[in-house]
Amino acid sequence: MDKYEYAVFLxxxxxxxxxxxxLAHIxxxxxxxxxxxxxxxxxxxxFGGCSINPTGLPATCYFCRLRATRICNISGIKYIYLSEFKPKDITYTPNSLFLGAMSSVASHTRAESISDLSCIWKFILKRLHIASIKxxxxxxxxxxxxxxxxxxxFNxxxxxGKAAKEAARNSGIDFSVYDVRQQYRPYINKNIDLHNAHEAIKRANxxxxxxxxxxxxxxxxxFNDRRNQKSTFETSYxxxxxxxxxxxxNKSKQLIVIYTSSDDEYRFLGNDWGISQRKVLQSKEIFKLITNLPSEDFEIVIRIHPNQIGVRTSSLQSIRSLPKRDNVTVHDPDSVIDSYALLDKADAVITFASxxxxxxxxxxxxxxxxxxSPYSPLNIGYNFNSAIDCIDFLKANNRKLNKIKILDSKNAIIFANYLMSYFDPLDxxxxxxGIYKVHxxxxxxxxxxxxxxxxxxxIIYITKRPNVFSKHFIRKILITIEDIIQGTFRDII
Structure with missing residues (x-):
């Protein structure tokens, strides 16, 4: 049997x-x-579906296989198919494989837990998990x-990708994971997970x-572009x-502004991001905050992240359905309220991985x-494991929030530059x-x-229960048609 120093999972x-x-890495x-x-x-x-083909549509698999084969033919390397080594036993595997399958599903649904999934997505999750094991x-x-x-x-x-990475790790060999930022800035990690927060901070410095x-x-x-609604390393939301x-x-009270986040990218990383803090459910932590902070002293405004338009997780519904209180205001994702105008007025800002x-x-x-949070190791703010710890902190400093030391923002500047500028050269x-090329x-x-x-x-988009008569949905359809005609890749449905 031939021996190979390197393998690329296409x-x-x-x-x-x-x-x-x-192709470039090969x-x-x-x-x-x-x-x-x-x-x-x-x-x-x-073996079943994947992140870009969760239902396992045969036509998509065919064209994906065709393109992967072309990559090998262009580069002149030998290739094999996964199914040639189909396992007979799929019982014992790392628990992290389930997280990889759930991460794929969450990328489509923004789910925070299995309970957020419809029957269709639970079925897809099971298929992806089995495919991942195989x-x-x-x-x-x-x-x-x-x-x-x-x-x-890749990634x-x-x-x-999670299955391949864990196979390499548990086989005791090296692995390299790669991706792009802003659709054109490549980066790669060797033997370190791509989402490892400490590695990102080291590179940022x-x-x-x-x-x-x-x-x-x-x-x-x-920072100025974000405030002025311009695109940065990502689209402006x-x-x-x-x-x-x-x-x-209410200007007579201390203003606490809470920013939610769609944390599907981080929620199911497991140990990959190198942060050992216990995960929290935003809705439960926010409920604790609004029910335990004295209403006569604190005005609380909750700004739901604008990229959560159309998201219907149980956590988000719980935030929208919080008990009515005179000192609490919830702004939906499509609200015209300016996130940065609220930031300017805030006496304290509370975030969840945002x-x-x-x-x-x-x-x-x-x-x-x-x-x-990927930003908690930066030491740019006061980090708490739960809302209860945060509540104790706020109560202890009631009516004197402006006297609390503002931590140095240098690390925020360092990391912002990293987000905008970092790349690993890929010849x-x-x-x-808008067209990708390799040599x-x-x-x-x-x-x-x-x-x-x-x-x-x-079908996948409709399972998210969008308003199919909205301008938002119609715009997605039109841009998808335009993408196909022009050969571009906004891929927003």
């Missing part, structure tokens, strides 16, 4: 820029090794048979101190808000973070006029494959 190849990242590996030492591992769709077992066997020394994997958070003056300018622009409008506030933590720190606000990988090679996606995937995407 998952999600029907999606760009994933396919182009696969070509770069060939510069330090040779074609005969690199093996391509292709999912042939026989993938894990198969890749472990491939590693053993071909004596693989290092496995390259490593979703069901199939190294990047900042290469040129502190320029890095600070980048960060300041980031506040562009429908009325600048400067904060609504009616990036507005960075902004609250930069704008010199008293920042409180409840539960685990040949580029994005020109001028393009991997166009079949227009037919995208058309055939529309019914599945519509």
């Amino acid at each position: 998952s999600l190849a029907n999606f760009s820029p994933v396919a182009e990242l696969h 070509i770069n590996l060939q510069k330090i090794s040779n074609k005969s030492s690199i093996l391509g591992i292709i999912c042939d769709g026989k 993938t894990y077992k198969s890749i472990k066997e491939i590693i053993r048979i071909y004596d693989i020394k290092e496995l390259y994997i 490593g958070r979703y069901s199939c 190294l990047l900042f101190y290469k040129n502190p003056e320029q890095s600070t300018k980048v960060a300041i622009k980031y 506040t562009d429908k808000q009325q600048l400067g409008f904060y609504g009616k506030l 990036s507005i933590s960075l902004e609250a720190s930069y704008w010199k606000k008293l920042l409180i973070q409840i539960g685990p 040949g990988f580029e994005r020109v006029d 001028s090679i393009t991997l166009p996606v079949s227009r037919l494959s995208r058309i055939l995937s529309i019914p599945e995407k519509l």
Whole structure:
């Protein structure tokens, strides 16, 4: 049996820029090794669905397999199919595989727990978990048979990638996980999970101190752009808000502004993000806050994150259904209330894994973070494990919140620059006029494959129970059609 030093798991190849990242990493590996030492591992769709094809639509699997095969043919490497190593036993596997499957489902539904899922999504979750187990077992066997020394994997958070990563980790070999920021800035971690918060902070510091003056300018622009509804490393979610409008506030009380977040990206990471704090359910923590803080002293405004439009998790419904209190106001995701106008007026800002933590720190606000967050290790605010600890802190400082020390915002500036600027060089990988290329090679996606995937995407979207007569939904349909015609990848349904 041939031996291979490297293997690349060509998952999600029907999606760009994933396919182009696969190809770029293979070509770069060939510069330090040779074609005969690199093996391509292709999912042939026989284990079930994946993150981009959760229902396991055969047509989507076919075109994904076709594109993965093309990557191997262009680079001249040998490839094998996962199903050639189909496991007979799928009983014992790491518990983390379930988290990977749930992370895939949460990316579509924004679910915070299984109870948020409809019967359809519970069925999909079960399928993805089983597929993940089979993938894990198969890749472990491939590693053993071909004596693989290092496995390259896209992202490593979703069901199939998580399975591959855990197979490498539990086989005692190296793994490298990669992705892009802003759709064009590649980055890669070796033997460290891609979402590890401490690794991100370490890289943020190294990047900042290469040129502190320029890095600070980048960060300041980031904070100003966010406030002024401009896109940064992600789309602006506040562009429908009325600048400067904060609504009616009781100025005789201390204003606590609570910002919710859609934390599906972090909730199911398990140990991947290197933070050991116990997870919290936002609705329960907010309920504790509003029922335990004295109403005569505190005005509480809850700003639901604008990217949660259409999300119907039980937690979000619980926030909307909080007991009516004179000192509590809840603003829905589509409210015109300006998130930053509220920030300016706040005596204290409370967040849950939200990036507005960075902004609250930069704008010199008293920042409180409840539960685990990728920003809590930055020490830019007061971190609490639960609302009860936070309540004790606020009560102890009642009527003197303005005397609490505002923590240094330097780390917020450092991390903002990282979000906007960091990348790991990947020779040949580029994005020109919305088209991804690797050394001028393009991997166009079949227009037919995208058309055939529309019914599945519509079904998945409708399971989220959107208002199909809303302008929001109609806009999604029109942009999807435009994407297919132009060959672009906004992929918003």
